[in-house]
Amino acid sequence: MQKNGQAAAFYDLEGTLLSTNLVHTLAFYARRQQGLFKTIKKSVGTFAKLPLFGATDLYSRNVFNEFFFKSYAGESEDRLRYFSEELFEEVLKPAIFDGTPELIAQSKKIGQRQIVITGALDFTIDKLMNHLGIDDYAANRLEFVNGYATGRILPPIMASATKAKWMREYAERENINLSESYAYSDSISDLPMLSIVGHPVAINPDFRLKQTATQHDWAILDLK
């Protein structure tokens, strides 16, 4: 950790700065398959897997990620990238919390670098990052072979402790002072990334994170 570097603001994305989660994105792509039959099949399949997604997420964010992204297997890279703009306009942009732009603006006002660390897929959030004025981001990357997704995620998988590890390495590389930095998340799974900065903040927290934040006197924000 650098002692005198710049301060930064590290944000989790979904549930923290916007109301959507990974399933909304998957459902968006499911509705945009080639042909009506494939669209219905994919949409119904996604809907049917919802309880399983929920259960694996409760068990472990890493297990969830491995299982969840398999749903993208067989999707063409061109198609995924082509619809990413529509995804931003129709799904992500309307889901930005009212308080998100204010929070980022205040953070920028005091000279903090803006960084998002998310389990979402990189190509799905590129436009969103520009829109929010984020300086850097780390997201999950799908593996593509011959232009088609294999359903695997290229390491490192951005979740839990991996986010904290990435932050430490980033801070070392970019001369960021973590003691002066802020981290924002809505989920207890991000406890590692919240724990390594001087100013952890819970945003719209789940029950367990709210308990943790209260016990540790962390600020609790509602951006809705």
Place this chain on the structure above:
Amino acid sequence: MALQLRRKTHESIIYIDKDSAPRIMPFGEDFILEDIPVGTRVIYPNPPIKGLPNREAAIRYAVNHPIDAKPLYAQLEPGMRVTIAMDDISLPLPPMQTPDLRQTMLEVVLDMCAANGVDDVHLIIANSLHRKMTAWEMERMVGSTIFNEFYPDRFYNHDAEDDENLIKIGETRHDEPLRVNKRAIESDILIYLNLNLVPMDGGHKSVAVGLCDYESLRQHHEPQTIRDSDSYMDPPKSALNHKVIKLGKLVDEHCNVFHVETAINNRMFPEGYDILTRNEDEFSFMDRMKWETMKRTFGNLPRGARRKLLHKIPAQYELIGCFAGETEKVHEKILELNYRQYEIPVKGQCDILISGIPDISPYNVYSALNPILVQVMALGYHFNMYRNKPLLRKGGVMIITHPCFDEFDPKFHPSYIEFFHRLLPESRDAFYLREKYEREFAENPAYVEMYRRGNAYHGAHAFFMWYWGENGRQHVGKLIVAGAENAHVPAILGWERADNLTEAIAMARSYMGRNAEITMLHQPMIGLCNVSD
């Protein structure tokens, strides 16, 4: 001897003798009964001045017969842009029974606006860096009819971080900037509805402080200004007041302010609880029954429930005067009434000052009185309620009674938690804290958002609360907390602790001598001691 001691020098001052009853003292959300040493001078609040029989008529008369200004109706024209600003929930204390005085003032003024064809009216709560009031609190303050008509588009809290809706109107000759609420200052007329509880309130402070931003506020809410205020409850001797007047004159250059000020009596509690402000020696059988009932009720409730119960008891304040017109002239009239209600002539300072800390402060309405607020009540408000000279001799001992629990409300006072646990263990020096940390807290994005979107006090507010106790801290030799339930809160605040009042008095006497003069402020009270030699 006893007879001589018992002789009253003023109706609000009594001396404890061998036959005196024990005294009721606040102890946070509870009340305790304590035997006070013989010879102790106990100061009670003055009896309430009789309220005006028709407050609506009094307010209407004031706005129709203003001081150094045209009557309000003569200033209103169709198509005008009017803003009505009013004090926030920090006044009065405890919150008064409904209808709140602000509701009555608003009813009079809004009627007048409507009658004169003024449609463009906004109601703004001048909360400055205080927490924003909740919708429920706002409705309680103005009544449901006005609330339903104006909320939320035309009835809202001032936002000291909303750059788009703030405007810098200038600087004083000492380079103190003033940035205020744009809507208010750009209105054709700004009507301020004030409810004056203590002499520190009202006057130019209403607009220049209530509607300003952080940069403007930090120019006078700082340790040196507070040190130079002797005291801030005595406006002519308050450096804080002098600075605010300069800013107020700037406001007057840019805006047509029509000030409506009210003074209230000190009928703090409804019947049943009124025994808390009365001389225990004069209790009747019924009064003792009331006390026993109250004590048993409170004694059987957990702290949270006691707090809720206390916060549900509305004050019974009554209007004793209303004036309108030019800010300074109006304020002078209101101060006269304040002094008439609150001033208690006291002969001689004391060596040991005892003051119970009740769960009543401007900053914990509907939440906990956290350690920083206990500090501000003791060294800020209770210490500063004097004119001429402090009630406590320089270097004397102050004894307070409070559990000093380590409890903060994370929604209302988030920055206080960090201030108390992170900063105070490093230093209690107000100048050092201001220099090193105040801006960091003020600009903390999480605190800013919690202030803007939630109901949190501004990030810098914890610092202001610390500065607020600065002249008390410089003056008091030692502060002992009787009944503190832990050791670390008094230690962090730089105080000593004792298990009970008897032990605290023994400790104080060991510092000040066996013949130390003891005075007790019979809290809860609003009283201004005019101390002479």
